[in-house]
Amino acid sequence: MLVVGFPSGPLQANCYLLAPGEGEACVIVDPGQDVVEPLAEQLRKHRLTPVAVLLTHGHFDHCFSVAPVCDGHDIPAWVHPDDRSLLADPGRGLGLAGQALFGGGMPMREPAEVRELSDGAELDLAGLRMTVDHTPGHTGGSVSFRTGSQEGGRLMLSGDTLFAGSIGRTDLPGGDHARMLATLRGKVLPLPDDTVVLPGHGPTTTIGRERATNPFLLELGSGEGAPAAPHRGL
Incomplete structure (x- = not known):
């Protein structure tokens, strides 16, 4: 399997391309800000033909370029229905303080x-x-x-749920710390240790490494509630 990843935009969100190999069809995961040109370069370099865009969530640092990428290649975007509205109204995921920080309205639309x-x-x-x-x-x-x-390798594209050494913030509109804890217990901790994690920000890690060193997973493993996460990305 070919996996290509690179950070993009002011918040350095990771965009990924996955394909069976060079010169084949691929999927694009999380085309965020300032991604169109570097994405085109990687597609040319590896001779890849995109067939779909997958979105881990609707925050603009992960999906800002979804319309130009999808419409430019005539491919669909896949998103969970609970975050679909953010594709055309990214401010809903930021709150008033976040919108002020990022300059108010950001023109986006659905592909x-x-x-x-x-x-x-x-x-x-x-x-x-x-x-x-x-x-x-x-x-x-x-x-x-x-x-x-x-x-035989296992991959997980975790978006902003799990990072190397941390977890995603839950203090923005739509965030919920209790649901995050349930997700970590039910969807993350049960995964095999050799699962390679491709996060939405920062370096690659593994479930085994995070199980052994991530303070939030360690707290859950001990039966205690994990503390609030420090801010990373959106």
Whole structure:
């Protein structure tokens, strides 16, 4: 499996491309701010043909470029219905203070074709089979995507649910700390230790490493509630 990732925009959100290999079809995950040109460069470099965009959640740092990318390639965007409204109204995910911080309104719109994700759905895209996990907490419509390689490796694209050493913030509109704890207990901790985590911000990690070192998962493993997470991205 070919996995290409790069950070984009002022908040350095990670955009990923996944494909069976060079010169094949691919999916794009989380095309955020300032992503159009570097994305086009990676598509040319690896001779990839995109067939879909997958969104881990609706915050603008992860989906700001979804309309130009999807419409430019005539491909659909997949998003959970609870976050779909953010594609055309990103301010709803920021609150008044966040909107003021980022200069008020940000012009965004839905792409021409939007398809909705559901918990447990199996997607067969670009020759890859991906499982959708609804992972609310950071936003109501946050999802993670799990897939595997022919070599036996496991991947999880966690969005802003799980980072290396931290978890996503829950203090913005749509965030819910109790739901985040339930997500971590029910959807993250049960995963095999060798699962490679591709997060929405920061470096790659593994479930095993986070289980052993992430203070939020350690608290949950001890049966205590995890503390509020420090801010990282949106």
